[in-house]
Amino acid sequence: MAGIIPHQIGNLKHLNWLNLGINNIVGSVPPAIFNSTLSIISLELNQLSGHLPSDMGLWLPNLESLYLGGNQLHGSFSKSICNASQLIRLDVSHNYFSGSIPDNLGNLRNLKILNLQGNNLTSLGLSFLSSLTNCRGLEYLLFGKNQLLSGQLPGLVGNLSRSLQRFDASFCNISGSIPSEIGNLSRLISIFLFDSKLTGTIPTTIGGLKELQSLYLENNKLEGSIPFELCHLNKLAFLLLTNNKLSGPIPACLGNLISLRNLFLGSNMFSSSIPSSWTGLNDLLILNLSYNSLSGPLPIDMGKWKVLTSMDLSNNQFSSNIPTGVANLKDLTHFSLSNNRITGSIPESFGDLLSLEFLDLSRNNLSGEIPKSLENLRYLKYFNVSFNRLQGEIPKGGPFGNYSIESFKGNEALCGAAQLHVPCSKTRPLRNSMVRTKLIISVALPIASAILVLALIIIILRRRKRKDRSTTQEDSTPLGTWRRISYHELHQATDGFSDRRLLGNGSYGSVYQGTLLDGMEFAVKVFKLELEGAFKSFDVECEVLRNIRHRNLIKIISSCSNDLDFKALVLEFMSNGSLDKWLYSNNHSLDILQRLNIMIDVASALEYLHHGNATPVVHCDLKPSNVLLDEDMVAHLSDFGIAKLLSEEDSMIQTMTMATIGYMAPEYGIEGIVSTKGDVYSFGVLMMETITRKRPTNKMFEGETSLRSWVEESLSSSLNQVVDTNLQSSIGGKRSATDNCALSILLVGLECSVEAPDERLDMKETVTKLKKIKVRSVHITELHGLELQTGYFSLRQIKAATNNFDSANKIGEGGFGPVYKGVLPDGRVVAVKQLSSKSKQGNREFVTEIGMISGLQHPNLVKLYGCCIEGNQLLLIYEYLENNSLARALFGRDEQRLNLDWSTRKKICLGIARGLAYLHEESRLKIVHRDIKATNVLLDKDLNAKISDFGLAKLDEEENTHISTRIAGTIGYMAPEYAMRGYLTDKADVYSFGVVLLEIVSGKSNTNYKPKEEFVFLLDWAYVQQEQGNLLELVDPCLGSKYSKEEALRMLNLALLCTNPSPTLRPLMSSVVSMIEGKAPVQAPLIKRKDADQDARFKAFEMLSHDSQTNVSTFSHDSQAPRSTVMGGPWTDSSMSIPDETRDHSSSSMLLNNNP
Structure with a gap:
């Protein structure tokens, strides 16, 4: 809904609840609203602007809830609101309110939720906290991201409400120590104090907060050791202490915190070994101990961290072999042991880490050969074993064709393919007799060992046969390990x-x-x-x-x-009965994560049956009544009465059909063919039934309609039509997160239940997909307000729209596949981005882009209509934008370029700025795009700018301000702190915008324009022109004299301000909008140009240049520049990008605090 709020709304004298939230409403808030009997006013997530009436709180005697967050309201925060004495919930977050926080907020005695985040508020000595001690029911106190707030946290915080659950004072200028009195707040669940200036030690009293689940203290100046009292926090799931000055040994008792999910202790001064007790952290997802002084061996039982997805132990002093148990970490995507003292060889079993995307073993003392089994790691994007003592031939298959010599240098005895410039040939003879001797020993020892092992095996087998014969005679029951029961x-x-x-x-x-x-x-x-x-x-x-x-x-x-x-x-007795009971009984209900966990449990059981035995077992009768739940709601697969055992030589058998109608695979029901893929089909139906709460035998599924076809067809129009209404009604503010999770599960269900058995997933792939959904959901379910508004399209629909992907409809080529124009049955013209099935990018960025952009609605963001995941097809369906990309309009061939006059260029700059301001400051999900460039700015028929390509974007939760991550973006557009250190904030987008702004004014590409050899980028040339006072020399000659010199100087100075090497000196995007509009002055600092070896930007470029050499593919037919190696905009890619080497978690993406 768009438009303004009519002033006449104040005439509705009996109106009790006004909910206009999450729309595109503009204009000011009518003062008449604040003179009414309203009890709830919900205007959040719109584009409202202007001031609020100074007397707004005087005439609202019944007001209980006021939601104004996520708008563009400014002015001072009215003290009169403290007269609305019935107020329970007050949210004015993420606006532009300024001035002092009222000291009389304590008059609101019924207040439970106070959210002041993301404004420009002040408070002398944080004095407003004193009055809040009168709010005895306060549960949420959030005032982070007010960078003008300063002072020390007073001890009186301990006098705040004993009901307080969440306390957020992050990203403020708060100094001093954490008061010990905070331990009085016994019901606290979350403490967010990161990115401040806190000093002193972590108070031991925090150990008394028994309900605490999240403790975020990273990026401060805390000293001392980790208090042992923290080991009493049995519910703690997130402990983030990164980048402080903490020291001493790491407490072994942290291994008792079995609820820990994320443990970040990196960039401190800890010394000790990893305690062996930590192997009991069975639910640990992310572990970061990098940049400390830890030593000793790696835990031999680290393979017990079964669900671990990321482990960074780099830059320590660990010394031991790599434990073979690491191969048990099947979900591991990120593993770094760089810069330690690790010895021994790289385990052959690393080839079983099929989810691995990032592996850094550089700068150790590893020896032996690189296992050929690593060729199986098809998702491995970053691999580094440089500066070790490895030898032999570098593998050639799988991902190894994508690595440069930089991944292997510093290993003199390694050789490999021609492009690595270390060929394996006769010109590399053994240097002396010592080497020959070693070679003989290395051959002879394995042969002798093999003979010895073979002899032992024969002896063991003979003894086992004797034992088996005696056992068969003594015990004929199925299990002899328990007493007989009469x-x-x-x-x-x-x-x-x-x-x-x-x-x-x-x-x-x-x-x-x-x-x-x-x-x-x-x-x-x-x-x-x-x-x-x-x-x-x-x-x-x-x-x-x-x-x-x-x-x-x-x-x-x-x-x-x-x-x-x-x-x-x-x-075994399963106290919680069957899944069937929980789905269909009126007095039972399951939330989305419970359903997902049950699906993972059943999938794990099937994976074991199909792949974990010499003789595969096909269950043949998978349905909710055969899934039993124990007291912890862990699912157990039961009823093997009609199961089939496949011999080693048979992948399928033919038998009499005995399974349950509605769950049987087509080939089983019609021909009696039994295979593991039949179980996969049944499991797909089970997943869809679990999310929809519709039995496949329901009367609505008659004739040609089945549960699967109904789900597939309905997803293209509305997710709510298929998701269980119990989920929709029970999740409140978390609705959108549930929708994302439900959609992901349904899509896996569709992949499992395709008609052709060969096109179905196997259970290993299914388990991997579901666990990745779970990892994302651990964080996504904490987000509020993301409503997935995309539809799901079938492949048949997309083929019809594009005339079966006719080449005549092809409108561009990206690094991961072509883009087609299509027409939907309702007449909408769309652009279909088709990802190649061979794309190493895979589903991660695909799901990231869906999760990011589906919850965003803004005139300057490209609209995503939906997606299609079917077989090996990954498709994104966008609105069609007639004028292609800004890059083509500025830098394309002569026939592609557009005649952009000055006013149009200014309009495009303003559109991009507004889109980024919305992403950073106005949407509920704060998003860093990470790849702003002219290629990713699309132009509609009226030359309005729309930002596209969210495949690399990162979510920024309210309690996070940055992430330390692997770089992912485009050379020439990346901010130096991001390119060099992976330090990501929204200021990285500001830097990229500054580069694009310079390109728009100059008509030149930052990465391709080199007026002289010594200048690396257009930006470097701009610095020279600024020093010489000749900035207007940068203006595009095509404009002639038809432009405003004053506006051009403003734009060029703004570009330099946005590209300041220091992120703190770059403006917010909302300020950039004001500067472009001429509402605020631009005062660009004079940045002295440095030598290339001193300038941060050149250091970053030097670090990245070798990676880019192997990432460039063929040239696009629409561009003179190499195609990107990451998902490009829906039309064309024309600049070189560096792919993200971390996992996604989205929303399908990952939260900023989960990937240091």
Whole structure:
């Protein structure tokens, strides 16, 4: 909804609730609104501007909630609001309010939520905190990102409400120590004090905050050691202490914090080894201990961190071999051991780390060869083993074709392909007899070892055969590890198999709950032997359950059989019943993360059955009633009565169809063909059923309509049509995060349930995808207000729109595939970005771009209509913009360039600035684009600018101000602090904007224009012209004299101001908008040009240049410059980009605090 709020709205005398939030409403807030009986005013996330009435709080006797966050309101913060005595929730965050925070906020005795973040507010000595001690019900106190706030946190913070759950004073100029009295706030869940000037030690009293889940203290000047009292925080999930001056040993007791997800202790002065107790942190996702003085061996059991996705141990003094258990970290994407003293060889098992994207083992003492198994790591984008003692031939396959000599230098005995300039040939002979001797030993020892191992294997096998024979004679039950249970005991434990104990009925039997005399509960499955197939079902289930063990499979305790009369299996008792009960009972409900966890559990069980045994097991009857939940809501797959065991030589078998209608794969239902891909199909249906809460046998799925086809067709119009209404109604402010998670699960479900078995995922791929969704969701569910507004399109729809991707409709070529023009059935003209199935970028940036832009609506952002993920197709469907990219308009071939007059150029600059201001300061999700360049600015038919390509973007939560990350962007546009140190803030976008602004005024490309050999960039030339007082020499000659010299000087000075080497001296984008509009003056500092070896920008360029040499692909037909190696704008790519080497987490992207 757009437009203004009519003044007449104040005439609605009986209006109680006004909700106009999350729209495109402009103009001022009518004063009449503040003279009413309203109890709730919700105007957040619009484009409202102007001042609020100074007496706004005097005439609102019933007001309980006032939401004004995410607008463009300015002026002083009215003290009269403190007269609205019934106020419970007050949110004025992310506006331009200035002046002092009222000292009488304590008059609002009922206040629970106070959010003042992201303004320009002040408070002498933080005096406003004193009055807030009167608000005894205060739960949220958020005043971070007010950079003018200064002073010390007073001890009276300990007198704030005992109900306080979240305290945010981050990114202010707060100094002094953290008061020990903060330990009085016993219900605190989150403390955000990062990016300030705090000194002193971490108070031990924080250890008394038993409910604390998040402690963010990074980027301060804290000293001393980590208090052992922190080890009492059993619920702590996020501990971030990066970039302080902390020292001493790392407490071993942190290993007791089993809830830890993110542990960041990097850039301090810690000394000790990694405590062995830490291997008990089973839910750890990210570990960063880099840049300390840690030593000793790496934990031999670090393979127990099963869900770890990122581990940075670089720049320490670790000395040991790399533990082979690292290969168990199947979700690991980022692993750095750079600059340590690691010895031994690179484990061959590293080839099993299929999710790995970043591996840095440089500057150690590694020896041996680079394992050829690393060729399997198809997602590995960054690989560095330089400066070790490696030898032999560098692998050629997989990702190794993309690496330069920089990845391998400093290893004299390595050789490789011709492009690496270290060829393997006869010209590299053994240098002396010592080398020959070593070679003989290296050959002889393995042969001798192999003979010895073979002899041991023969001995062991003979002994095992004897043991097996004796075991078979002694115990014929499926499991001999537990005592036998007689029929009498079972009868007594189940009250004679009474109906009161009945848990459920299956195809071949009934399940009862039983309790033994010692109090142990169990479930017993009693087979109905009168049914045909019951005997076989008992035998199959015994065989399967006897030979498999997995945490997500039901465990068999014992069995009871007296040949022909009675057969039963004694199983674990699952206290929470079946998934079917939780989905369809009125008194049970599951939130989105519970559903996702259950899906991961079932997928893990299936992965084990299909790939974890010499004999693959096909379950054949996957459905909600066969998924059981224990007391911790961990899912266990049950009922193997019709399971099939595939021999090693058979990938499928043909049999009689016995599974459940609605869940059966087509090839099983029609032809009786059983394979693991049949289970994958059933699991896809199960995923869709779990999210939609619609049985595949529902009456609505008759004829040609199935659950799958309904989901696929409905997603293209509205996600809400298919997602379970219980999810939609129960998530409140977290609705959009749930939508993103639900959409991701449904898309995986669609990939699993395609008709052709060969096109389905396997369960390993499925588990990986679901776990990545979970990693994203751990953070995404903490975001508020992201509403996924894209639709899902089928491949059939897109083929029809583009005439089957006809070359006549091709309008551009990007680094990862072509872009086509298409027409949807409703007449909308669209641009379809088609990612190549061979793209190393993969789904990560694809999902990032969907997650980022789908929740954003702004006139200067490109509109994303939807996406398509089907088979190996990854498609993004955008609005079609007739005038292509700004890069082509400025730098394209003669027939492509546009005649852009001065007013048009100014309009384009203003449009880009407004789009970035919205991303940084106005949207609820604060987003850093990371790749602003002329290629990524598109022009519509009226030459309005729209920012595109969010594949590299990063989310900036309210409690985060920066991320230290691997660089991802375009050479020539990246800010120096980002290019050199990976230090990312929104000021990096400001720098890139300054470069683009210079290009627009000059009509020249920053990276291609070199008036003299000594100048690397156009920006360097601009500095020279500024020093000489000749800035107007930069103006595009095509403009002739038809431009305003005053405006041109303002634009050029603004470009230099935005590209200041110091990020703190660059303006906010909202200020840039005012400067372009002439509402604020521009005073560009005189920046003295330095020699290339001193200038930060040139250091950054030097660091990146070798990477870019191998990343450049062929030339685009639309451009004279190399194509980008990251996802380009929907039309063409014309500049060289460096891909991100970290994982995404989005929204599908990652939060800024999760990837130092």
